[in-house]
Amino acid sequence: MAKALEGVRILDMTHVQSGPSATQMLAWMGADVIKIEMPRRGDITRSQLRDRSNVDSLYFAMLNGNKRSVTLNIKSQQGQDALTRLIERCDVLVENFGPGVLERQGFSYERISAINPRIVYASIKGFAGTDDQDAKAYETIAQAMGGAMSTTGWQSGPPTASSAQVGDTGTGIHCVAGILAALYQRTVTGRGQRVDVAMQDCVMNMLRVKLRDQQRLASGPLTEYPGAPRGDSVPRAGNASGGGQPGAALRCAPGGENDYCYVIIQPQGWAPLMRLIGRKDLIEDARFASHEARAERLEACFEVIEAWTRKRTKFEVMKALSAIDVPCGPILSTKDIIEDRSLYERGFLVEVPHPERGNYVTVASPIQLSDSPVEVERAPLLGEHTEQVLAWIGFGADDIANMRASGAA
16 A cells, blocks of 8 residues: 655654654655755764663664665765755755855755755754854753743742653654645645744744743633732642642552642532542532532542542543543653553554564654555664665765765765
8 A cells, every 4th residue: 555655755854853743753754755864973872871882872772763874974075066966856855964064065945946856955953043044952941031931830840841852853743734735735836945944943843831820820810720820920830730630649559659640620620529539518519519629629629539549550540430431641751651561462563673672662653644544664773774875865885885986875
């Protein structure tokens, strides 16, 4: 069966996480992704956080599946010639270099567009504004400057970063959306275009509910936050949902560090929940009978429920609450997740064989297309496809050998 992006060629000049997460998604959708790496070194993540000596790290392996690897030194003349030929033949170029890196090698967007007017040029940077455009950006810096850290954590503690990679992988997914839109528009115009994505902007896009609340502050305290705090900016709310339906992570048996279940109290769920936990007396109690009354004593509400959850495992709590249509979810540790056989059975967690490091577990595409199934393949070895790709763009065996000898490939 043909894949959704079959026939689309991606020139992947990205490294670390934001760019590779984007190009891996495109590869999962069927695009031919050609990853360009420096000879002998490769993407820096190949050697970062290694769990085994002298093999590619899991960091690299889990972000670069389904790709081909070509080593190319674009500072050399032969490397630049090869890059030009690849630009001529590819549909999309994706890069996340620091500002000006490609331009200094003679490959500005204007030149790339002149070489191939149909190419979509996607650029990921940390910031879009001119004041910060040249600043280095990392995951937590994007979260810090995108407003996420100031609204994450507890009021009594410091701003806190999320472990979910909203700055890097979140930006990568935004980049994929831009690339797909540009490819679609090309079917009408016949021209490629530039796609610019900034990590700070993408974090702010995912923070829009907090920007909503910032504007609501003009009308008074945000009552859905614990204690309805007053201030001139949106507060950190701990595990409170920050939405119209209050929620909390409640302790469960046997009391381990992740033995919690997150429970949300909806107006219609209070009565059945109280019947379940044996507190029918609180259904008509004026202190708890209405949503407004409960909003004034949320801590007491959750203490009542937690007295019941503490005697049950998080999975027992979820089963019981789901049966009465109360929204809830157990706090799953990474161990819970990687040992969950149902995730393997439905193909979201995949055990992938690797010729050097052996089998490793990775995630599959979270986007499922009915007519374009995803087959997860291992990440390539450094330069594994160099000869294959250089031959495809017209280099002979002697040329490739010379490029290898000179360090151009």
